[in-house]
Amino acid sequence: MSQRKVSGDAGRATIRDVAERAGVSVASVSRVLSGNYPVSEDLRRRVMKVVRDLDYVTNAHARSLAGGGTPTVAILINNITGAAFAHVAKGVEGAATLRGWLSLVGTTGDDPERELALVNLMRQQGVAAVVLLGGAYDYDEYQLRMARFARSLDAAGSHLVLVGRPPLEGDVPATTVDYDNEGGAYAMASHLLSAGHRRVLVLPGHAELTTAQGRLKGARRAFDAYGVPFEPDMVRHGPYDYEHGYEAVEEALAEGMEFTAVLAGTDVVAAGAMQALRAAGLRVPEDVSIVGYDDIPLASQLTPQLTTVHVPYEEMGRVALRAVADRREGGTGRRKGGDGDHLVLGTHVVVRNSVRPPTARRD
Amino acid sequence: MSQRKVSGDAGRATIRDVAERAGVSVASVSRVLSGNYPVSEDLRRRVMKVVRDLDYVTNAHARSLAGGGTPTVAILINNITGAAFAHVAKGVEGAATLRGWLSLVGTTGDDPERELALVNLMRQQGVAAVVLLGGAYDYDEYQLRMARFARSLDAAGSHLVLVGRPPLEGDVPATTVDYDNEGGAYAMASHLLSAGHRRVLVLPGHAELTTAQGRLKGARRAFDAYGVPFEPDMVRHGPYDYEHGYEAVEEALAEGMEFTAVLAGTDVVAAGAMQALRAAGLRVPEDVSIVGYDDIPLASQLTPQLTTVHVPYEEMGRVALRAVADRREGGTGRRKGGDGDHLVLGTHVVVRNSVRPPTARRD
């Protein structure tokens, strides 16, 4: 009384349906489709016809269970809206597609709980790698948390890749793809200093964010190199967003702070700062110079176009994927977490129109 | 001589490992973990301890094969870099997460081949729905192609959702989530006309893109309503990007075209147009007014802030997911592709600072 399978097409067609209808065995259908076993031309034709008729596609889950399956990379991102990280995602996506890999984007919304949940989810999916994007908050707990992620993924045959944040300490099974954050900041600050600026409002970002720390450090090094005193009072921390840039400049102006340039931690922050200066009747770059960081499209779309630090986001994505693919292919001789696991890409200053030498020195 | 399973932890732990180590049956472990069957407190404790010790997570592929599994929505997007669609993706993501669903982003890069490949890929993955984002090119082939996608997904137990493009013709199993594109354009153009502008440069987008067509149509209706002649010569088509906005204005100026306002098809196009006007020594909005469309963050970050049409992108994402979830839950009485399958959200003009009445009439 229990018909296992109605002949109608309830649900999707299986390989068995195809086999039956073509009058061949399941094994043969599988072989025709994967194409890694000799089959006669006749059989191939018969099978392919039925496949087309039924519009059959193999079940990825079953395939993956049985050993086959497409490798998948998961990209975990704080905020899909951020332009910079969208470019990393694009790089990963592109490189993945090129190899026939699948990629998958998840957003954490800056919530550690959700980050944990997503990493576990990816572990369940058996992804080849989890790519974690964006600067990290340098809390004490962070290192432990990430180390646990790394080991946990490693044990499950997966791998953790950190993009745009500093490498983990100790012998942790993770790969890091980074850029010369501090160097970029150093070069950017030098550009300002060599133009003659001495009083610079610095908006590096959140104090606990690793990228902000690096950018601040690079800037400070430049000041030291130029023998210009670095006044802590002229550093304002805050989130990497437009509002922060606007408000920080607004407040600095209200306090009567004197500055001839703004060194923003991000192009978006720079945009906010620029707007606030204009609102106060100041011209950019005639009265105040501004520089950003990241070189997202916005930078060249502002008026004036923003001088900024170019970060090769898309390439970082490609490199991250390549690192994973290489490691997966060179399965034997799995090198222990040595130097090969930390890749650093270069940055450089892009000079546009937002910097001029200071006109009137007022201090 | 073939040990099936080495006792060491080669690869990831399976449910069998857990069962063995806890001294219970596989079935019991499964029940403890899924929690949809009564289990004694003692058993639960024993199992959970082993699960923690082994850092075990269930294999999503196996689970999905066996009937369980988390529903997954796939979001297909032309270009992950586009700000507008990132917001839709965010909306879908958020709503999906809320229900414990998984979501997945793929990019097509405007390539029909790749779009086809991705839809098939998603079909293989057995996703609950495929959400196609962004305006479509209105070629003849398009309707057929989408109809085929819809039927194909439907047959596989999945579902097609079109977001931000007009619904398919005929009885096609697909859901459309749309916004009042033409109405927004009508309101925006009216705003310009009521301010007194009569000579308006219109940059609607690609002529074949459905969104561009709608925006152009809305604008034209407004001109008609105001009794202002609509000159085809003042319409310039092109891609939705910064460069097009810049070049279109540059050319119009070079040709000696006289206009007091620019009606851009997109905020990004407006940004380009604004830059070109400045480069030509024109002030915005004193000499020329500009309006955009989409209301992405960029709009409020430009100087002057852009008057534009707000499109509820994030909400569209949420609505799209809700539509899929509802349909999936109300499994019985599956309504045939009636009116409930086309949802339209409202748009409205956001007035900022980029429009002023024309000062000198020169025609």
Add this chain to the structure above:
DNA sequence: ACCGATACAGAAACCGTATCCCATGCTTCC
């Protein structure tokens, strides 16, 4: 103290595909 009901645990049957192993027919070589 006996019987039926109930609560829980285990064995086994799938889910859809890939692949190993074996059977078969036909070619090829001595």
Add this chain to the structure above:
DNA sequence: GGAAGCATGGGATACGGTTTCTGTATCGGT
């Protein structure tokens, strides 16, 4: 002409879970 070899196709099994079905111990009621 018969044996060995090759090219193919089919049957069975494994992958890691979920779920149904079955069995046993415990509990309450009379």
